[in-house]
Amino acid sequence: MEKEHLDTGKQVVAGICAMAKKSNSKPMREILARLDEFDYIKTIIFPEETILKEPVDKWPVCDCLISFHSKGFPLDKAVAYAELVRPFTVNNLRKQFDLQDRRKVYGILRRAGIALPRFAILDRDSPDPSQHSLIESEDHVEVNGVVFNKPFVEKPISAEDHNIYIYYPTSAGGGSQRLFRKIGSRSSVYSPESKVRKTGSYIYEDFIPTDGADVKVYTVGPDYAHAEARKSPALDGKVERDHEGKEIRYPVILSNHEKLIARKVCLAFNQTVCGFDLLRANGRSFVCDVNGFSFVKNSAKYYDDCARIMGNMILRRLAPTLHIPWALPFQLDDPPIVPTTFGKMMELRCVVAVIRHGDRTPxxxxxxxxxxxxxxxxxxxxxxxxxxxxxxxxxxxxxxxxxxxxxxxxxxxxxxxxxxxxxxxxxxxxxxxxxxxxxxxxxxxxxxxxxxxxxxxxxxxxxxxxxxxxxxxxxxxxxxGGELTPAGRVQAEELGRIFRCMYPGGQGNQGLGLLRLHSTYRHDLKIYASDEGRVQMTAAAFAKGLLALEGELTPILFQMVKSANTNGLLDNDGEASSLQHMVKSRLQELLQMDRELTANEHREINPCGARSIEAALHVIGNPVQCCVKVYELVSKLVEIVRAKRDDPKTKNGVLYHGETWELMARRWGKLEKDFKLREDRLEFDISKIPDIYDCIKYDIQHNQAALKFNHAQELYMLVKALADVVIPQEYGLTDQDKLAIGQGICNPLMRKIRADLQRNIEEDLPMSDESVNRLDPRYSHGVSSPGRHVRTRLYFTSESHIHSLLTVLRFGGLVEGGEGADEQWRRAMEYVSQISELNYMSQVVIMLYEDQSKDPTSEQRFHVELHFSPGVNCCVQKNLPPGPGFRTHHRNESSTDISPNKSGPTSLPPGASNSVCSPNCTRIEEEDLDIGDVVDHAEQPKNAPLNLHVPVRTSRASPGSDSPPVTPPNTLRIPVKTSEPIPIRNSPSGRNPLESPNLSFPPASNSSPSLMDAPGCLMINNTNSSCASQHTPPRSYRVMKSPEFEPQQGPRAKDQDSMRRHRHSIPGHLNVLMTQRQTVIGKRKLSQHQQHQHPALFSTAVISGSSSAPELTAILPSTGAAMGLGLASLAAIDPCASVGVPAIRPLETLHNGLSLNQLDQFLGRMTTLQLPLNSPSPGVVTSNPFKDF
Structure with a gap:
């Protein structure tokens, strides 16, 4: 028979040969619609009447055959057609005969080395009497000499017969559970009958308890597996359905061993698209059934993945023979190559992140x-x-x-x-x-x-x-209280979505590179959380966003978040509690002074010289009087809340997250009572400052519309200044105290992080707390690096661990020679010094890369980057602390000259337009100013302003004090070295520097498209940047939009169709890679409609000394957008909108030039060093915290 292709150009014709019920099912329609998006694939469906009645030589001709058996399908005719036409078959047809007999299925599984429940076959059709010997007793049966105690399972040998019985022992009441194909809302019924069936052939096997859940696995080729859990039909027989009437399925993360099982099943039965059932029990996984060709229901991600994998597989096989000019896109077995922050492409090996929980109730x-x-x-x-x-x-x-x-x-x-x-x-x-x-x-x-x-x-x-x-x-x-709020869930889920972008292929459409990577054995993910509910729910919400899961958080938490063996890992603070008590007592004494603090007292409270604490102390002035003011405002607030509680018009009102006015009155009333220690004198409990700050921050963000407290912002600003001193200093005053407390709290975590990193170069060492299985080399045909994968370890914890880990990194001597010897580290530590609060969703991220071009024994083989984000933006304090040498640009601020005093306008140097504020600026704005920047500008050459100042409280020496008064910042003169840009090396691949040093980008549009829709084109925002013309731009500054992801302009259907087709065309496949490469090289020519700015995942502005920082704009969408449309750029939307979901600040790169050996030695030193837990010293900081040890 002669092949004649249609007159539509060169196309691969993919024929669907199956019963109409299967060919026209929703999953098949969804996948075929996506296959049709490939320019070089055309799909046709064989009519059922043709299949059943016409001879095979009359069937349509195709190059690729997708055919599978179901009830009534003539499989033998399909085999004959395949032998006649010789198409490429996606699922082997002859092997589908084996799938119809459970005896053959179990035989193939056993030969493939796949774990099965213990079983025996009772074959009553066999002439051999030894094959159908059955002895039945009350609580057991003996089949061919093999004894099965109840409970056991009885399965018909025909895979088409779904009448499976489970027999129970008399001690449990006896009887049997009878399973069958779903009828309505039932999948099984209980029967009091305890006797086994006397006719027919069966497989008897041990019943494996699975806690009421079965796992269904769906493969698409040997390297991809999607898994879902459903309620076991053996549990009660009732099918759980959602509001749309669909059976409820829960997301499942397969272990690496289970992914290997999926690969073995796919290859053993030669079925590309294949479903099978897994039973999990006692840490082991067993296959109990193989279903052959089957699709996931109601998963758009699976439909995308399945169509993409099948389409690429078909074209890879047939394009050369049909002379189709098709290029191979990124494949699942490609090495996980990503760009580093300094431009070079390396293989990502490990991501370790320590993350604080999301927004919570007080x-x-x-x-x-x-x-x-x-x-x-x-x-x-x-x-x-x-x-x-x-x-x-x-x-x-x-x-x-x-x-x-x-x-x-x-x-x-x-x-x-x-x-x-x-x-x-x-x-x-x-x-x-x-x-x-x-x-x-x-x-x-x-x-x-x-x-x-x-x-x-x-x-x-x-x-x-x-x-x-x-x-x-x-x-x-x-x-x-302290529970995760809806806003906190949105924050965590969206941060999970954003995290996809750091993985291979993550810069593409919605970060699906990670999702596909994770569905193979190439991603080894483990999520840990402390035992606090808010932390566990944050971890579950993050996992939901990271892996594009659906449904409620509880099953995700149960399936994916590890809490076993983590009490010491993420809840360990007992070791440092005694020293913390001493530090808090000392802090209580220092902040009971009823006078303006002197310079010496500033140094006693802030011996390490943190700039954020220094700024807060200037705002506080007199600590006792500041507390008096806070107490008065809290009392006013309590009066308002009690009045609303007692007012019949408002008393029944419900506040955010179900709180009532009565509960709020008790909350604030208790704080009012506890804060003031003595009625007869001015003495306050400083340890209550964090609680007051928690409450006012929560109520301003979530309840201010109902509260209508006119002094809320004033109270917030005062207590924020106090909290900026109290909270960080509770973890130690001197650097020795901070190190001792930090080590005591996060020592187990540091040991675990060190082990995580070491596993990448010591793959064969046993690991006590984790089971990581490798792909068997026997099954690694066509895989470039079967033993390599990306390891991700996520640790969700509370504020104390973030503080402690940052402290250890800051004061422990990570960088040899300290800040003086490393310009990157100096700038990074100045930036960290300005961070006043480690807010919700704060992150410390360590990324390990491998440079394959370096010698395996070289220290440069493994490259480490350290990133940090202080978490969400406060809904009141929107001005962010800048990194050294630059000011954050705010779109709502004028770029014109600012008058710092009433004497007349003063022009500022370029890039410094936001460094000072007018005398009318609020204290919250003053507090956030970069004092070092002000001093830098004050010491500029003659054309720079000479009298810049920050209008803050003037400190006076107290009567009888020997200490001079603190000089107000407007006359402060501290010599601060202006940093030269850190040379960010070009890639050794010979890339040229930027051709156009003066690229500029317009501000973000109000209709900025979604970050997650943007492909991986990453562009530096080099407006006024001194280093843009001489260095390769890192990936971290901007995510730009490519044409195929532009918002639709014409009729929706037409544009969607063209966009989908482009996605699978040669330009569509190569566009992301080429765009990214051209951008890094600096040759990307941006059209007007492409020039939209997007928030970035990473920023290297601090370490590069950029004069223009990336705009830290809103990243998180509203709750509705989060649930529906995914991540949206809120560049023009106030993050304090009524949705109550503030933005999360990007990850700032603290260092991008560390080696694995350097970090390993540091963590080893920190986890073994015995720091003395002595009384906190009121003295000034020592230059070397280790000199006494």
Whole structure:
């Protein structure tokens, strides 16, 4: 039979030969629509009538055949057609006969070395009596000499027969669960019948308990596997469906071993598109069924991946023979090559990120001493769970018991039968009851009760232990709040989406490079989280965004976030607690001064000279008077909240995240009461400053519209200044204290990070806490590097670990010679010194690259980059602390000259238009100014201004003080060296420098397209940049748009069709790579419609000494956009919009020239060095924190 192609040019004709029900199913239509987007592929569907009634020589002619068996399909005719036409077959047809017989399926799986449940075959059709021997007893059967105790499974040998029975032992009630093909909402029924079937042939196998979930795996070729979990039909037989009537499936991350199983199944049965069932139990995975050709339902990502892989596979096989000019795009087995921040392309080997949780509700705590027998009975009932003298109650049943006791005691108080002690504690009992009744259900994620045994009772405040009661008591500590908010979930999910961009292919359409990489064995991902609910939910939301998962966070948390063995890893702060207590006591003393702080007192409070703390101290001036003002404003706020609570018009109003006016009144009322220690004198509890700051920040962002507190911003600014001193200094005053506390908190984490990095060069070493399986070389045909993959380790934790890790990096001696010997590190540490707050979603990221061009034994073989982001932007303080040598440009600020005083306008040097503010600027703006920049400009040549100043509080020496008053910043003169740009090396590939040093880009459009839609063209914003003309621009400055991803201009359907076709054409495949290369080289000619700015994932402005920083604009969309359209550029939208989702600042590169050996030695030194936990020294910082050790 002669092949005659249609007159549409050279195209590969792909024929779909299957029953109409399968050919016209939604998954098949979705995939065929995507295959049609390839310029050189044309799909045709064989009519069912032709398949059933016409001889094969009358069937349509095709170059590629996609054919699979289902009920009623003439598989033998399809085999005959394939032998006649000789097309390329996606799924082997003869092997599909084997898939119809479970005996053959199990035989093939066993020969392939794939784990199966223990089984035996009862073949009643065999003439050999030894093949159908069955002895049945009450609780077991013996099949051909093999004994199966109940529960066991009985499967018909025909794969078309889905009537599978599970038999239960009499100890569990006996009977059997009978599985069948889904009928409506049922997939199985229970039967009291316990006897096995007496006719037919069956496979008997051990029943494997799987905690009620089965895993279904779908392969597309040997290198891609998609997995979902569903409720096991053996559980109760009821099919769980969503609001659209579809069976609920949960996302699953396959282990590397399971990905290897998927590869083996695909190759063993020679089925490119293949589905099979996995059972997970006791850390092992077993295959229990192979279904052959099957698609995932309702997953657009899978449809994209399946069509792309099949289309590329078809063209790779047939394009040469048909003389089609098709170029091979990026393949799943290509090395994971990405650009580094200094321009050179290297293989990404490892990503380690330590991330703080997202936006949360204020943490709250209430303590109450109890002696009632009911509480002691509760303590005794959980005596086995007591750790030392502490009992932690988080489970719903445990919290219910506490609530029942609170209700009982309150009823006694109301009835007048309670003793005096209960009467006095009525308010706290009511609060205990109210908190436990919140939300209508219990969850240890957001509430917990602790009981602490006190043998001699609790000493009253200000009394010694000798004054305590003699009888024992229990200290009840109720903790609530601190739970992840909807805004926090959006922040985490969107950050996960953005993180895709750092992986191979991640700069393309929606970062799908990572998703495809992850669906193969090439990505080794593990996510760890501390045991705090907000941290775990942040990790789950991040994973949802990173891997494009769907559904609720709970199943994602259960499947993907590791909490085992992490208590010491991410919750370890006991080692440093004693020193922290001493530091807090010292800080309490230092901030009880009722006078303007002197220079010596500044140095006592801030011995390390952090610029953010120094700026905050200038705002504070007199600490006690600042606290007085804070206390007065808190009191005013409490009055407003109580008035709204008592007003019938507002009392029933619900605030953000379900909070009521009553709960808010208690929250602020407790802070008001606890903050002022003595009524008779001005003494304040400095440790409450972080709590006050938490609450006002939360209420300004989420509740200000309802609160209408006119002094909210003033309160925020004052308490922010105090918090900028108290919070970082609670982790140590001197560098020795900071190192000791930091090491005590994050030592286990540093050891784990070191092991993560070492595993890349020590692949064969055993690992105690992780199971990482390699691809078997026997199955690595066509794979360029079967043993290599990208390792990702994500650690989600609280603020303390971020502070501690940064402290260790900053003061531990990571860079030899310190800041004086390394200009990059000096600039980076100046930048970190200006960061006043490690806000929600703060990140420390370590990226390890391998340079294949270097000698394997060379220290330059492995390249390390260190990145840091201070997290979300505050919704009030929108001015960001700049890096040294540049000012952040704000689109809403004028670029014209600024008058620093009333004497007349003063022109500023280029790039410094935002370095100062007018005398009318708010204190929150003053606080964020870069003092060093001001000094730099003050010492410029004659054409620079000479009298720049920052209008802050003038400090005076206190009466009788020997210390001189602090000079206000407007006259401060500190010699600061102006940094030359760090030479960012060109790639050794011979790339030319930028041809046009004066490229400029217009400001972002209000209709900026989505970052995740942009391909990987990355462009430096070199407006006023001194280094743009001489260095290769890194990937990190701008993500620009390419033509095929422009917003649609014409009719929607037509544009969508042309855009899809372009995506799979030769220009579409090569566009991302070529655009990126041309951009790095500097030859990219931007058309007008391409010149949109986008927020970047990385920024190297600090270490490069750029005079114009990347614009740190809003990255996160509204909740609706996040859930629907994905990431949107909010360049022109206020991040404090009503959605309450502030932007996340980009990752700033702290160093891009570290070696793996350098970082490894540093982490080894930090994890073994014994730092003394002595009393905090009030002295100034020493130049070398190690000189005394």
């Amino acid at each position: 943490k709250q705590k209430m303590k109450m001493e109890v002696r009632h027998p009911r509480f002691f009975a509760l303590w005794k009932s959980y005596e086995s769970e007591v750790n030392g003298r502490h009992l932690k109650l988080k489970k719903p049943a445990q919290l219910q018991e506490v609530l029942d006791i609170a209700r009982l005691l309150l009823s006694e108080v109301e009835a007048g039968s309670a003793d005096r002690e209960l009467e006095e504690k009525r308010g706290k009992l009511e609060q205990l009851k109210t908190v436990l009744e919140m939300y209508g259900h219990f969850s240890g994620i957001n509430r917990k009760v602790q009981l602490k045994y006190q043998p001699r009772g609790r000493p009253p405040s200000g009394c010694s232990e000798e004054d305590t009661h003699n009888e024992p008591s229990l200290l009840l500590i109720l903790k609530w």
